[in-house]
Amino acid sequence: MSTHSNAPARAAGGPDPGILGLVSLGLLVGSLISMAVLSGGGTITSPFGDTETVAGFFADHGFAARFASMLQLGSSIPLGIYAATVYARQQRLGIRVPGPNIGLFGGTTAAILLAVSAIITWTQSQPIVSANPELTHTLAYLSFAAGGFAHVLGLGLLVAGIAVPALLLRLVPTWFAWVGLVIAVLAELSFLTMVLEPLQFLIPIGRFGSLIWLVAAGFLLPKPRHQQGERA
Numbered sequence: 001m002s003t004h005s006n007a008p009a010r011a012a013g014g015p016d017p018g019i020l021g022l023v024s025l026g027l028l029v030g031s032l033i034s035m036a037v038l039s040g041g042g043t044i045t046s047p048f049g050d051t052e053t054v055a056g057f058f059a060d061h062g063f064a065a066r067f068a069s070m071l072q073l074g075s076s077i078p079l080g081i082y083a084a085t086v087y088a089r090q091q092r093l094g095i096r097v098p099g100p101n102i103g104l105f106g107g108t109t110a111a112i113l114l115a116v117s118a119i120i121t122w123t124q125s126q127p128i129v130s131a132n133p134e135l136t137h138t139l140a141y142l143s144f145a146a147g148g149f150a151h152v153l154g155l156g157l158l159v160a161g162i163a164v165p166a167l168l169l170r171l172v173p174t175w176f177a178w179v180g181l182v183i184a185v186l187a188e189l190s191f192l193t194m195v196l197e198p199l200q201f202l203i204p205i206g207r208f209g210s211l212i213w214l215v216a217a218g219f220l221l222p223k224p225r226h227q228q229g230e231r232a
Contacts, residue, residue: 018218031071038064055133065125083107092224103161110154117147156187
């Protein structure tokens with residue numbers, strides 16, 4: 001006699017996205033703080049500076065760069081899990097619009113690019129690489145592109161993929177959803193940095209604005225009810 005029930009199994013809740021967002025943000029902030037502490041108050045120079053200055057930082061502060069890149073790589077993991085967890089929650093809430101798929105794409109892209117940037121930074125910190133100023137400077141551009149505007153573009157899509165359905169279905173306070181949309185727009189505009197260097201300020205706004213919003217959204221999004229019907 002079979003003991004299996006025909007009733008559908010209750011979907012597992014998965015990790016709390018708010019906590020995942022906090023871990024990702026904390027590791028990223030930790031990478032910046034550790035860089036400043038271990039290098040005596042220094043920070044990675046913008047790749048738009050001269051080659052001697054850019055390469056000199058990695059030659060003088062290789063361990064600081066390696067340690068910071070380790071934390072940055074760690075930050076990419078909970079970010080990717082966050083995107084997958086929120087996507088699953090949106091599906092269980094019955095949201096059947098493109099938003100969740102856009103958010104999953106953006107979050108996955110952002111996590112991968114952040115990891116790539118960390119790996120490039122780690123490579124720059126190796127003595128055999130930092131001894132070659134031109135190579136170090138070239139890698140600085142790659143790291144900046146991957147972990148800068150390209151990463152922020154993905155974050156903006158993740159924020160928009162959560163904010164738009166949440167606004168339409170009133171899953172979060174209306175003002176909070178609109179704040180998310182503004183942040184998403186600023187994050188997407190960061191790609192203009194590719195040709196307009198003065199707009200680099202959009203990168204930190206898009207990065208930290210998105211991460212802080214994602215942390216709050218992770219705690220505010222409602223948990224799905226069992227067998228909840230399709231909402232959109």
